[in-house]
Amino acid sequence: xxxxxxxxxxxxxxxxxxxxxxxxxxxxxxxxxxxxxxxxxxxxxxxxxxxxxxxxxxxxxxxxxxxxxxxxxxxxxxxxxxxxxxxxxxxxxxxxxxxxxxxxxxxxxxxxxxxxxxxxxxxxxxxxxxxxxxxxxxxxxxxxxxxxxxxxxxxxxxxxxxxxxxxxxxx
Amino acid sequence: xxxxxxxxxxxxxxxxxxxxxxxxxxxxxxxxxxxxxxxxxxxxxxxxxxxxxxxxxxxxxxxxxxxxxxxxxxxxxxxxxxxxxxxxxxxxxxxxxxxxxxxxxxxxxxxxxxxxxxxxxxxxxxxxxxxxxxxxxxxxxxxxxxxxxxxxxxxxxxxxxxxxxxxxxxxxxxxxxxxxxxxxxxxxxxxxxxxxxxxxxxxxxxxxxxxxxxxxxxxxxxxxxxxxxxxxxxxxxxxxxxxxxxxxxxxxxxxxxxxxxxxxxxxxxxxxxxxxxxxxxxxxxxxxxxxxxxxxxxxxxxxxxxxxxxxxxxxxxxxxxxxxxxxxxxxxxxxxxxxxxxxxxxxxxxxxxxxxxxxxxxxxxxxxxxxxxxxxxxxxxxxxxxxxxxxxxxxxxxxxxxxxxxxxxxxxxxxxxxxxxxxxxxxxxxxxxxxxxxxxxxxxxxxxxxxxxxxxxxxxxxxxxxxxxxxxxxxxxxxx
Numbered sequence: 001x002x003x004x005x006x007x008x009x010x011x012x013x014x015x016x017x018x019x020x021x022x023x024x025x026x027x028x029x030x031x032x033x034x035x036x037x038x039x040x041x042x043x044x045x046x047x048x049x050x051x052x053x054x055x056x057x058x059x060x061x062x063x064x065x066x067x068x069x070x071x072x073x074x075x076x077x078x079x080x081x082x083x084x085x086x087x088x089x090x091x092x093x094x095x096x097x098x099x100x101x102x103x104x105x106x107x108x109x110x111x112x113x114x115x116x117x118x119x120x121x122x123x124x125x126x127x128x129x130x131x132x133x134x135x136x137x138x139x140x141x142x143x144x145x146x147x148x149x150x151x152x153x154x155x156x157x158x159x160x161x162x163x164x165x166x167x168x169x170x171x
Numbered sequence: 172x173x174x175x176x177x178x179x180x181x182x183x184x185x186x187x188x189x190x191x192x193x194x195x196x197x198x199x200x201x202x203x204x205x206x207x208x209x210x211x212x213x214x215x216x217x218x219x220x221x222x223x224x225x226x227x228x229x230x231x232x233x234x235x236x237x238x239x240x241x242x243x244x245x246x247x248x249x250x251x252x253x254x255x256x257x258x259x260x261x262x263x264x265x266x267x268x269x270x271x272x273x274x275x276x277x278x279x280x281x282x283x284x285x286x287x288x289x290x291x292x293x294x295x296x297x298x299x300x301x302x303x304x305x306x307x308x309x310x311x312x313x314x315x316x317x318x319x320x321x322x323x324x325x326x327x328x329x330x331x332x333x334x335x336x337x338x339x340x341x342x343x344x345x346x347x348x349x350x351x352x353x354x355x356x357x358x359x360x361x362x363x364x365x366x367x368x369x370x371x372x373x374x375x376x377x378x379x380x381x382x383x384x385x386x387x388x389x390x391x392x393x394x395x396x397x398x399x400x401x402x403x404x405x406x407x408x409x410x411x412x413x414x415x416x417x418x419x420x421x422x423x424x425x426x427x428x429x430x431x432x433x434x435x436x437x438x439x440x441x442x443x444x445x446x447x448x449x450x451x452x453x454x455x456x457x458x459x460x461x462x463x464x465x466x467x468x469x470x471x472x473x474x475x476x477x478x479x480x481x482x483x484x485x486x487x488x489x490x491x492x493x494x495x496x497x498x499x500x501x502x503x504x505x506x507x508x509x510x511x512x513x514x515x516x517x518x519x520x521x522x523x524x525x526x527x528x529x530x531x532x533x534x535x536x537x538x539x540x541x542x543x544x545x546x547x548x549x550x551x552x553x554x555x556x557x558x559x560x561x562x563x564x565x566x567x568x569x570x571x572x573x574x575x576x577x578x579x580x581x582x583x584x585x586x587x588x589x590x591x592x593x594x595x596x597x598x599x600x601x602x603x604x605x606x607x608x609x610x611x612x613x614x615x616x617x618x619x620x621x622x623x624x625x626x627x628x629x630x631x632x633x634x635x636x637x638x639x640x641x642x643x644x645x646x647x648x649x650x651x
């Protein structure tokens with residue numbers, strides 16, 4: 001057997017072992033807990049789009065290997081690359097900012113104002129009225145995004161004296 | 172089902188591989204010969220491909236089966252010795268019209284209705300309710316593949332498929348169902364009857380799959396986050412606009428070439444050899460050169476089934492330019508029903524037309540090679556802005572920002588926090604090195620040595636770790 005062939009056999013078996021090993025470990029782990037392997041759930045569900053999506057999401061969520069490794073990978077990404085993940089942006093001196101809040105300040109307004117960004121006033125007034133009916137007074141205190149208050153902690157471009165909400169509605 | 176999901180990688184693929192390689196034992200048990208084994212395997216691959224397709228939406232199987240059935244039947248009719256020339260002509264016309272009609276309905280009905288509404292609105296009409304139709308996965312790719320088959324049978328360059336099951340397997344084959352490569356039937360007709368399975372081929376496929384997986388998860392997705400931030404920004408300074416456009420250029424390249432590598436790699440796992448779809452496109456020295464290297468299966472399809480039938484360059488200078496423009500406009504529109512794609516195609520068509528009288532070389536052909544490559548990349552970047560933008564207005568705004576005509580506000584100052592993170596800069600640096608490097612994944616993975624096996628394994632492990640830690644991002648070309 002030549003060196004190339006041996007390397008090919010090694011690579012092929014290694015690849016197969018990884019892709020088959022993860023579900024095998026999952027099945028063993030589930031059976032040791034006295035459960036049926038979750039993978040066989042696919043045979044019990046009616047194959048609708050919603051059921052298939054739910055099955056797929058359940059498999060990913062229940063994955064022992066992914067669940068064990070995820071925190072370590074995310075920690076390594078944070079420690080080595082200052083990557084705060086999908087919800088956080090790492091600012092200067094280790095300050096953390098909420099990514100959707102930052103995207104709200106930098107991004108375009110949604111094309112359809114009614115799509116997830118509707119005028120909040122009617123909802124607030126209705127909430128106030130419901131509380132008032134129970135004898136509770138609603139005190140509303142709008143708070144600006146952290147990025148608006150401490151922009152210099154986020155980006156070197158924003159000077160220390162820089163204070164703003166670019167959108168007056170935030171003020 | 173997408174290649175970079177848990178369910179595909181750890182459940183669908185191992186089960187399909189295990190069953191596929193166990194089938195010969197079943198066939199031996201029922202005393203089938205080699206052709207019988209391959210036929211059983213094709214039937215199994217067809218079944219797996221239909222499940223793969225149905226996983227997106229069970230309803231998506233219908234147009235796929237319809238395309239296979241119609242084109243198979245037309246191929247059989249075209250192959251009859253007693254078929255007259257007239258019958259053959261109308262058969263191929265009907266097959267192509269039906270295929271394009273189905274594609275047009277699913278892909279362009281809403282676009283057509285919206286455009287018609289916009290045109291009629293000034294006249295007080297145009298209130299037509301727009302029909303919202305879900306786009307069946309892979310329809311743009313398998314429709315072209317089916318058309319290519321029927322036209323090839325009509326031209327006599329391939330023999331009609333004998334077995335419907337084998338033909339349906341060719342149309343639906345899951346490794347290339349979602350986004351190609353667009354394969355000609357002639358290239359897979361023989362492997363559909365007889366194909367080899369060796370350790371070397373399997374290992375090469377696994378390594379190529381791992382590299383494609385890494386391109387997608389480690390490079391395209393992080394680059395896409397920077398591109399999304401830039402293209403989603405209300406206002407931009409020039410440097411951010413260039414950074415975002417470059418990030419998108421890397422995202423779309425590594426996303427699509429990563430997908431293609433995975434598709435070719437998966438094909439090898441099952442004994443097939445698909446055509447390569449990319450050949451270092453960002454090393455192109457002109458736009459003509461770029462189109463020889465980018466999405467090769469589409470550009471050769473458009474050349475053979477549109478440009479040449481239109482007359483190519485055989486009907487005079489002006490007709491050549493018209494043909495080029497038509498091909499590029501339709502090529503743009505093929506990517507999606509939006510004016511941005513039409514503009515993208517038109518821009519490339521214009522650049523190709525400019526290079527044509529220069530012997531298919533660029534205006535800057537006399538400059539040193541690195542500058543030629545850089546200038547071509549910049550032109551491609553401008554085109555990607557058209558391609559990526561949500562509409563022409565946003566594209567104009569973005570292009571304006573790139574040439575310093577943006578109107579940066581306070582929000583634009585904060586954008587740097589999203590764009591220039593250490594992970595983003597590292598990703599961009601690696602992307603730049605790999606995008607402009609001469610060595611390509613498909614060449615690297617042709618034969619597997621010990622160092623390559625170890626390197627591919629390490630890259631695959633790193634990619635899996637990244638996949639575990641980030642949310643799923645679909646392939647860009649899956650929506651085309």
